[in-house]
Amino acid sequence: MIMRVYDSVVDVVVIGLVLIMLVTLGFAFFDVAAGLFRLLPTIKTTELDATEFRDLVSSVLDVFVIIELFSTFVQYVKVRRVRLSMLIDVTAVFVLRDMLVTLYGQTFETSQLIVLALLLIVLVIARSITGFFPPKSWKES
Known part of the structure; x- marks a missing residue:
């Protein structure tokens, strides 16, 4: 009975987390869309290293991280366990x-970039x- 509870x-917790x-x-998608619409009128004069453009790129990359996290939760709902490969x-x-x-912000130290590259290789x-x-x-287990 305790296991059923x-x-x-x-x-309930996982479904709440998925929601x-x-x-x-x-919200992340709408933030990216709003950032794009704010940037559109000045796109010809905006340099690729402008703060607004860097923020937009960062927001797009954040959406990809959220998508990966979301797919991990959805996989848990389907299979009832978190696969190591999904976490990786x-x-x-x-x-x-x-x-x-x-790299895009050009605010890196070489050692920081080497550590991230080694972590990615691992x-x-x-x-x-x-x-x-x-x-x-x-x-089997």
Whole structure:
């Protein structure tokens, strides 16, 4: 009985998180769209390294991170577990976003960029390894 209550509570929490993520994704999309519409009248005079343009690029990359997180939650709802490969994917997208924002903003130190690149290499290797060892089914474990 306790396990059924636990499962029900977890289901309610996860569904609530999925709804929150969906609302967050909608707000993030509308923020990107609003930023684009604010930038459109001055697009010919705006330089690619202008603060407004950098903020728009950063917002677009944030949306991709939210999409990856959202897909992880949706996968949990479908399979009832979080796959390691999905977590690695989310982390890799976040690291790539951080690298791109840092590079684009031209506010980086070489050591910081090297650490991010090494982290990304480790994540890619870990993601490749997860492809060789598929998860066991619930019956096997």
